Amino acid sequence: MHDDTLCLPISRASRVGFDSLTVPVYRASTITFPTVAAYQQRREELYDGYSYGLYGTPTSRSLELRISELEHAERTLILPSGFAGIAVTTLACATSGQRVLFPDNCYDTVRPFALQFLAGLGIEAAFYDPAIGNGIDALIDDKVALVWVESPGSMTLEVQDVPAIVTAAHARGVKVAADNAWATPLRFRPLDHGCDFSLYPLSKYLGGHSDIIMGSVAVRDVALYRRLKDFSRYLGMGVSPDDASLALRGIETLSVRLDRSEETGLALAAAAAAHPSVVEVRHPALPTSPGHALWKRDFTGSCGVFTLFLDPRVRPLLASAIEDMTLFSIGASWGATRSIVAVLDAPPLRSIRPAEHDGPIVRLSVGLEHVEDLRADLDRALSRLDAAIGA
Ligand SMILES: *Cc1c(COP(=O)(O)O)cnc(C)c1O
Numbered sequence: 001m002h003d004d005t006l007c008l009p010i011s012r013a014s015r016v017g018f019d020s021l022t023v024p025v026y027r028a029s030t031i032t033f034p035t036v037a038a039y040q041q042r043r044e045e046l047y048d049g050y051s052y053g054l055y056g057t058p059t060s061r062s063l064e065l066r067i068s069e070l071e072h073a074e075r076t077l078i079l080p081s082g083f084a085g086i087a088v089t090t091l092a093c094a095t096s097g098q099r100v101l102f103p104d105n106c107y108d109t110v111r112p113f114a115l116q117f118l119a120g121l122g123i124e125a126a127f128y129d130p131a132i133g134n135g136i137d138a139l140i141d142d143k144v145a146l147v148w149v150e151s152p153g154s155m156t157l158e159v160q161d162v163p164a165i166v167t168a169a170h171a172r173g174v175k176v177a178a179d180n181a182w183a184t185p186l187r188f189r190p191l192d193h194g195c196d197f198s199l200y201p202l203s204k205y206l207g208g209h210s211d212i213i214m215g216s217v218a219v220r221d222v223a224l225y226r227r228l229k230d231f232s233r234y235l236g237m238g239v240s241p242d243d244a245s246l247a248l249r250g251i252e253t254l255s256v257r258l259d260r261s262e263e264t265g266l267a268l269a270a271a272a273a274a275h276p277s278v279v280e281v282r283h284p285a286l287p288t289s290p291g292h293a294l295w296k297r298d299f300t301g302s303c304g305v306f307t308l309f310l311d312p313r314v315r316p317l318l319a320s321a322i323e324d325m326t327l328f329s330i331g332a333s334w335g336a337t338r339s340i341v342a343v344l345d346a347p348p349l350r351s352i353r354p355a356e357h358d359g360p361i362v363r364l365s366v367g368l369e370h371v372e373d374l375r376a377d378l379d380r381a382l383s384r385l386d387a388a389i390g391a
Helices: 036-040 042-046 058-071 082-093 110-120 133-139 162-171 222-234 241-252 254-273 292-298 312-323 371-388
Strands: 075-079 099-103 124-128 144-150 175-179 197-201 215-219 278-282 305-310 328-330 339-344 361-365
Touching: 036 042, 058 075, 058 197, 058 215, 058 241, 075 082, 075 222, 082 110, 082 144, 082 175, 082 197, 082 215, 082 222, 099 110, 110 124, 124 133, 133 162, 144 162, 162 175, 162 292, 215 222, 241 254, 254 278, 254 305, 254 361, 254 371, 305 312, 312 328, 312 339, 312 371, 328 371
Parallel strands: 099 124, 099 144, 144 175, 175 197, 328 339
Antiparallel strands: 075 215, 197 215, 278 305, 305 361, 339 361
């Protein structure tokens, strides 16, 4: 053969005898087929096999399998972000003239997605009190196509009665999707509690290292999976095998990372509660948090993400106290090895039941630093806030 041809990877080293413990990164756009017939039938392969790099590689299929096993699911769809999972699930269930119900404490991008994007498609959205329980029945009529739950909800962390909502929705033939970002499948399995879809932002605890954006939607009904896959295909969505490999690596240590951040988080929540500038520590494992009894009934534990409601009088000092923390970095997202703090000037918008606080709120995501180092950092910041209110 000529040099031009010899430069191409036409012959390869054998893989026989190479049995690694890791899942390799398989990069591909084109996937080749041994026969014309196999090529012509490739569309059938996009759901579970290999047809084109966009629709799955052995790396992304391994990630799907890992999550299906963790979620007790039949199939999992991997998407470019957690939010893509919310969008694709919603679009796969609801069409023009129908309505979707969202909890009032939904992830913040959900509200403009519902009120602007879905409304533009003729899909109505209604928000409901996360504490509604089986009262959701009164909101379900023939127009409702899907009910979302997010338990605990974003920032304000109310725990919902998911089984009661599922029972009411299923009685009317309506599907339920769960945004399970806080709990991870290790603390609450939405499919075991009757939900039809379990969404996880892999960017959070499962990825766990602040370096990937990815999402997953797990289901038990294979027909639903095929519908989700079709919708993600129509929207041109796929994931990179490099990112899928990072997600697989993150999941390997999920259990120990989660245990550690749960334990440190509980210690920091107790430390924060002792500061007069903290009006309320919102943590589902605390008896004072809304839905605590439901958390105890349905969850097997907590994680290191919780929220502090602060006295309004700390406002002038808050930014500098947070900026002077050395171990908590200011930023969005959570579930990382490093501790993260998000600061809001007031509780987020609620259209059904406003949060009963008018001070700023701070959400902490506790990482893997030593508990004493984190406690010292937090105590220092909160002591400055205590001083600001003369306590
Ligand atoms: C982060 C988050 C999402 C979105 O995940 P991305 O991967 O960042 O798109 C969705 N829901 C909740 C509750 C989240 O916290």
